Amino acid sequence: MLPPWQMFTVALQHVLVMYAGAIAVPLIIGAALKLPKDQIAFLISADLFAVGIATLIQSVGVWKFGIRLPVMMGVTFAAVGPMVAMANAGTGLPTILGAVMASGLFTVLVAPFFSRMLRFFPPVxxxxxxxxxxxxLLQVGINWAGGGRGVADFGAPRYLTVAFLVLVSIVLINRFFKGFWSNVSVLLGLIIGFAVALPAGMVNISGxxxxxxxxxVYPFAFGPPVFExxxxxxxxxxxxxxxVESTGMFLALGxxxxxxVGETDLTRGLRTDGIGTLIGGIFNTFPHTSISQNVxxxxxxxxxxxxxxxxxxxILLALGLLPKLATIVASIPVAVLGGAGIAMFGMVAATGIKILGKVNFENRNNLLIVAISLGVSMIPLVAPTFFDQFPHWTAPLTHSGITLGAxxxxxxNAVLNARPSTGEKTIEDAALEHWPASH
Structure with a gap:
């Protein structure tokens, strides 16, 4: 437990890092549904409010829900494609929200069975x-640093300069400061970047x-849910x-x-993804997941x-109830977030490499697992249209490099390491070594 002012400062840092993604999905779905501006603004407030509730449940723990790790919740981008397709087909928001609620309940029920797959997650x-x-995630950070995907002047020197300044600031603060100031290096970098971007005319406070x-924020604002x-x-x-994605993130945080993270922990975490999604549907927002940026x-x-x-x-709950304050936070240019994103998302990759350092690569099967899995995970990044000829219902799977790689x-691993050869461990042995002794 940090002192209150330090606690608030570090918490604000977490909010700023995930905020752009938190408001992006309501903006996209609202536009697809052709909602008026005031209703889209309400969707954003509802999203922040519901995400705040889900984050509290996940981090603090309530009954059989919550992994009790520093996990930030947010709306998943995996659901954007199917929900936009529903909107384009004429499906109304009450039907979409009904599907959100049902899928949340489904996740709560399935979580205990899904978590039993933990034995298939050894270090390799x-x-x-x-x-x-x-x-x-580095793709996201790099796109932010360039000014945001789709902007006309992507990669303009002003965007790259601000992103580079934020990144350098974070490095220097970590080099020359210790303790609390080092802990909030990302927040300080964002503040420096914002201060530079403001006079450069990069800050948009319209609205x-x-x-x-x-x-x-009240439930069922768009009418009672419809279940199809x-x-x-x-x-x-x-x-x-x-x-699948949350399992990887929970293991990274562990x-x-x-x-x-053991089987019971994983069940609690995945249940909370489900209860967060159910709460999201009740409060007029969309499927929830654990946000990987904050890892x-x-x-x-x-x-x-x-x-x-x-x-x-x-803080997210407060932002959901205070739209003017939420608008100010939303005005942070994505180029500012990009400088911080490159450092943070690179840290996630470095953590994975650290875990791979424990793997026995004298076993060539392990080399093959890593090589092919990383290659497959790159397909949506390198060739976004690679799976366009597949049926639309496969999009959540084929457009997620994380899921494909996982x-x-x-x-x-199940095929190549299923039977022990001389000196090799079974999947179960490797997984048990990775678990805490209590399991």
Missing amino acids: VTGTIITAIGIT LSDAPWFAV IGPILSLCLVMLVVM ELTDRP GLVGMTGVRSRWVVAVAGV LCAVLL
Whole structure:
């Protein structure tokens, strides 16, 4: 437990890192549904409010929910494609939200069975997945540093200069400062970047005057939910993908915090993805997952306290109720976030490489597992249209490099390391070594 002002400062750092992603999904879905500006603003407030609740449950723990690690929650991008397709097909928001609620309940029920797969995640699989997560996230950080994907002047010198300044600031603060100031190096880097971007005209505060100071987030604002089997099945598939990705993130956090994740922990974490999604549907927002960006921040700062993330959840709740303040936070240029993102997401990849350092690579099968799995995970990054000829329902799987790499690593390990050869361990033996003694 840090002193209150330090706790708040480090928690604010977590919020700023995940904020751009938190508001992006409501913006995309709102635009696809052709909602008016005030309703899209309400979607954003509802999203922040629901994410705050889910983050508190995940970090603090409530009954059988919550992994009790410094996990930030947020809306998953894996659901964007299916939900946009629903909107384009004329499906209304009540039907989408009904599917969100049903998929959340599905995740809660399936989590105990899914977590039994933990024995298929020895270090060679875990390290590969976490490395793939870091490399995949680096694409996001690099796009941020260039000014944001799709901007007309992507890669303009002003964007790159600000991103480079933020990155250098973080490095220098870690080099010359210790303790608390080193822990908030990312926040200080963001502040420096914002201070430079403001006079350069890169800060957009449009909509600030229209945003109210206070707004209540209430459930079922768009009418009672409608349950249709097609949308429900689509989002249940998305949540299976989410559980694969979340498993990798939980294992990464366990490594960073020196608290290995066991089957019971994994069940609690995955259940919370489900209950967060259910709460999201009730409060007019979308499927939830554990945010991978913040895993890198834990590695960067070395602050492992789950109570810091709990305070971040309270900040998100407040932002959901204070739209004007939320608009100010949203005005941070993505180029500023890009400089920090490169450092943090690279830290996730480095954590995966650290885990792979424990693997016996004298066993050539392990080399093959890592090589092929990382190669497959790169497909959506290198060739985004690679799977465009596949059916649309496969998009949550084929467009996620993390999921492709994870499934590939698990399957290859099961095939290549299923039977012990001379001096080799079974999957079960390797997994048991990775678990805490209590399991």
